[in-house]
Amino acid sequence: MAHQSPMISIPKKTTEEVDWTTPIRNLIAQSYGESPENYAAECALLQRCRQDAVRGAGSDITARDLLYKYFGQLELLELRFSEIRLITQTSIAYEKASVLFQIAVTHSAIAASQSRSDPEG
Numbered sequence: 001m002a003h004q005s006p007m008i009s010i011p012k013k014t015t016e017e018v019d020w021t022t023p024i025r026n027l028i029a030q031s032y033g034e035s036p037e038n039y040a041a042e043c044a045l046l047q048r049c050r051q052d053a054v055r056g057a058g059s060d061i062t063a064r065d066l067l068y069k070y071f072g073q074l075e076l077l078e079l080r081f082s083e084i085r086l087i088t089q090t091s092i093a094y095e096k097a098s099v100l101f102q103i104a105v106t107h108s109a110i111a112a113s114q115s116r117s118d119p120e121g
Helices: 021-032 036-054 060-082 090-113
Strands: none
Touching: 021 036, 021 060, 036 090, 060 090
16 A cells, blocks of 8 residues: 555634624614614524534534534624624624634544545545
């Protein structure tokens, strides 16, 4: 069997804690004229989804699935709140780009851990 070079994976980026709850609650009050308290549970779920995706998982299939789930939530959030347009750490576009990078990192780690001597790998 021929010698195979080792596979390398892209290192993960770290992130700071980002509070999505406050900007979303402000937009609910300003744009829709509703009480943000009516959506406190949904805002908390989004925040938890982010924590699970960027902090709670490693570099495996579970991590990939959590990142995809969070990215999907960001897509839906962007449809509802297109007003969040500035490219800052609390912008949806910046957050989506960061999640896509983390998805690529996770895929590279999964690929690097596969056996290349196996026809299925």
